Amino acid sequence: MRSALRPLTRRGMLTGALGSAALLATGGAVAGCGTPAAQQTEAGCVSEDLSGSEQTLAFSNWPQYMDVDPDDESKRPSLDGFVSRSGIQVTYTEDINDNNEFFGKVQHQLAGCQSTGRDIMVLSDWMAARMIRLGWIQRLDPAKLPNVEANILPSLRDRSFDADNQLAIPWQSxxxxxxxxxxxxxxxxxxxxxxxxxxxxxxxxxxxxxxxxxxxxxxxxxxxxxxxxxxxxxxxxxxxxxxxxxxxxxxxxxxxxxxxxxxxxxxxxxxxxxxxxxxxxxxxxxxxxxxxxxxxxWSDNMVVPNRASHKANAEALINYYYEPAVAAQLAAYVNYICPVQGAQAEMEKIDPELAANPLIFPDEAMLAKARVFMALDxxxxxxxxxxxxxxxxx
Amino acid sequence: MTALTQLPSGTERSSPRARWGRRRLLPYLLVLPGAAWLVLFFAMPVGQLAAASLYDPTGSISTGYAPAWAFGNYPAALRVYWPQFGRSFRYAGMALAVALVMGYPLAYAIARKAGRWKNLLLVCVIAPMFTSFLVRTLAWKTILSDNGALVGLLRDVHLLGPDGRLLATPIAVVLGLTYNFLPFLVLPLYASLERLDPRLLEAASDLYASPLATFRRVTLPLSMPGLVAGTLLFLIPATGDYINAELLGTPNEYMIGNVIDSAFLIRLDYPQGAALSFLLMSAILALVFGYLRRASPEDLL
CATH class of the missing domain: 3.40.190.10 (Periplasmic binding protein-like II)
Incomplete structure (x- = not known):
């Protein structure tokens, strides 16, 4: 009796389970109403700036993209310098490992005009361009970024996806x-x-x-x-x-x-x-x-996403990192191209050998050969x- | 007053029925948490995936995708990516063959011949699972490295040409798949071989069955449930795997998992990614049912 019943009932159950799954699947298909458009506009998704009352800033970056104290890995000298000077508490998170993966992580919030909980994100050119195209990025106030205006490398000015240098500011190139x-x-x-x-x-x-x-x-x-x-x-x-x-x-x-x-x-x-x-x-x-x-x-760029509520604090930090001395401090650790003019002179004081490295401070001849990939629709x-x-x- | 007098007789009458009702409800209550879990994390995502696979393929993330019953997504996806599809099943099948040749004797040895080493050997089979899948696959990159000892040895004995290599070839991908999913095959096999009644083997030899005949007529049929379960547990994740092809292979070894990954994360072509996922899922389901039908379902279901 056992052997006669066993296959039947379990099989029946399995069929039933599969049947209901299939039913649900079709149900979902019928009920599914597509995905909403992810495009946002400046007027449609307005962000409020709470910097006046909240001295905080959430900064998302890639791993090993910030200088650390050689004696104490938990200390970040350049960032600590910003905190003590401005009084703004920075929550620094290394949670970007891959542009595409990170896009998957934040796309639903940004498409729905919700906060991602981040005030600054660092994204590669093309990803920054895509988010700008989707209207997910806040425009910065050039009056609050005098160092950027004065010191950014000429090859990084007026890039096709950010013609006025107000949306994506290079972190490192x-x-x-x-x-x-x-x-x-x-x-x-x-x-x-x-x-x-x-x-x-x-x-x-x-x-x-x-x-x-x-x-x-x-x-x-x-x-x-x-x-x-x-x-x-x-x-x-x-x-x-x-x-x-x-x-x-x-x-x-x-x-x-x-x-x-x-x-x-x-x-x-x-x-x-x-x-x-x-x-x-x-x-x-x-x-x-x-x-x-x-x-x-190429560059990885600092961008301020929609609904980030500390834009003025973010601008203060971006401006701070465009001081040549700070930029040199950072460049001495990360070894990418420093997007800040004048940092080379500061680097002479830290490490003359690095200051002479054309892959950190490229000379005119090399920059003349360097091109930025165009923005695509x-x-x-x-x-x-x-x-x-x-x-x-x- | 009337209520009070009626109360005892009322409970007396309803009590057996209530108990009977509760007993009938109990199995459903027991199933409820599991079923809710399945509905929430399996049926609903699958439903959504089914819906996504029928979206209008001309949509995009900025304009959104409109539901369109676009069944054409399926043939369109298959037309472009059938080589990767076939490759997935081919590699998984090859890996399964290698795993069976290695895994069956291993499971047999652990279950029947290991004696006091049994637990240690079992730990050896399971222990690699304690580290991450990714780390184990990366370790294979070192083992199979062009300048590593293994490739050097194979070149010395002329199994590989002087410029031959293992890394970035189909061999590496199949070996990686074999290694990564071997425990899924060995453990169910071990469990069924371990339960094997030794008196049956004795009886077989008493009846003048040769060792080979004993294996063929007694051991193998009795280990069938473990073999079928292990084969399925091996084949299903191996077919959908993309880490091995990504790390140990080249674009020419990419499997369907790599394509689905790129459709969802890089190309942002959700209808195509969903259609391919569904095709993979149904192909595996068809395989499983075909297999179960042939391999005596009474023992399994």
Whole structure:
């Protein structure tokens, strides 16, 4: 009797459970009413500034993007300097690990014009551009940012997604270029060498960040990433596809190319200047190359999202970090390109060797070769990103 | 007064019925927390996913997605990403084959031959699960490194060419899948082999069955429930996995999980991501039901 009943009842139950799940699924489909538009406007989503009564500020940043005291890792000298000078208590959180992931984290609040609980977020160019496009970012008051106006690097002024420098202020910048491990391979000078040289086959990685990889390829074709046409993009993409199909490119990576390059599993790659400087400290044969055709200049930008209620406090902090002495203090620790003019002179006092490093304080010749990838509208962003993702396999 | 006199007789009459009612309700009450959990965290998200897979694909996050019964999303997604789809099942199947060859003897040894080492061996199978999945996969990058000892050895014995490599090849992905999901196969197998009555094996040999025949006619059929459960527990997560392909493979090894990840997080194409998720889910369900139907459901369901 047991054996006769058992399969029947359990099976029945399972069928029932599955049936009801299916029912619910269709129910959900019927009841589902799409997703609301995420676009916000300045008039439709007004933020209140409580800075007058609340001396606080919530600052979200990437890990290891702030100077720490070598003796006590919990102390952040430049940030502590701001707190003691302004009296504003800063809650500093390192909760941004990936632009796309972070977008997923805050998109529902910002799309619904709700507070994210953050007053400053640090986002890469294209993500800042996307949020600006969606109307999720508050306009800053230039009168409260005199240091920014005076000291920001000329190449970082008037970028296509922020023509008046009032929405996204660079925190740190960097270059996307080529890098190689001199223990495994000889020097590499051009993007074409990276993509075609037979001895590098299967030992090359490129960045999964579409703008950095495609920007360099556009440059190698003699086109300008700051202003290109769809046909030029197609050209560059088919060049990349040839390299993927031939097995020249091994992987597309985020930051994780760095240990592979150090181990020599990959011989050369498209990489970021800051990472390569760090690797270069341990192994001087790992080198960053600025190809003749040009490099990509990117920034991570401080933005104040909608409904952040301490905009004036945020402006005070942004202005503070554009003092050359403060910027030098920060740059001495993080090793990216310092977006603040005058910081180089201050750096001479801290560490003359770093002050002479062109990857932290690029000279005119290098900046002349650096381009910022153009801002894309939503439809083109999706089209380019989809086709790029198809070439890189996903 | 009247109420008072009526009260005792009233309770007497209703009491058995109330108890009977409570007894009938009890199973439902017991199911309630689990069912509520399932509805809230399984059925509703699945419903939403189903709805999202039918959104108008021309929508975007800034304009929003309109519900459109766009069944065309399914063939459209499959047309572009069928290679990754096929690859997912192929790699998971290959990993399963390797895992069975390694896992069955292992489970058998632990269950029947390990003696006092049994617990230690079990801990060895489970212990890697105490560290994060990601860390374990990253460790494989070191093991399979081009300049590592393993690849050096394989090159020395000419199993790999002088420029050959393991990392960033399908082999690495399949090995990673095998390793990461092996415990899911071994543990259910161990449980069913452990319950195996040794007297049945004795009886088999008393009846002049060769060891091979004993295994084929007694051990294997009796371990079938564990084998089926283990196979499913292995195959289901392995098919949907994307970490192994991401870390150990190249774009040419990307599986359907990588595509879904990119659809939701990078390309922000929610209808396509949802459609692919649903296709994967239904393909796995079809696989499971087909498999269960062939492998004597009485023992399992």
């Amino acid at each position: 960097g270059l996307a270029g080529l890098a190689y491990n001199g223990r495994v391979t000889g020097e590499i000078r051009t993007v074409d060498e990276l993509l075609t040289r037979p001895d590098l086959k299967g030992k090359v990685t490129a960045l999964s960040e579409m703008r950095d990889t495609m920007g360099l390829l556009l440059l190698s074709n003699g086109h300008d990433p700051a202003d290109f046409t769809a046909a030029q993009f197609d050209d560059a993409l088919s060049k990349l596809k040839r390299a993927v199909d031939s097995g020249q490119i091994r992987r597309f990576t985020g930051n994780d190319y760095a240990p592979d390059l150090a181990k020599g599993d990959i011989a050369a790659c498209i990489g970021w200047s800051g990472d390569i400087i760090q690797l270069g400290f341990d192994d001087e044969r790992i080198k960053f190359v600025v190809p003749e055709s040009g490099v990509l200049l 939503e439809q083109r962003e999706r089209d380019y990103e989809t086709r790029f993702q198809q070439v890189i396999g996903a």
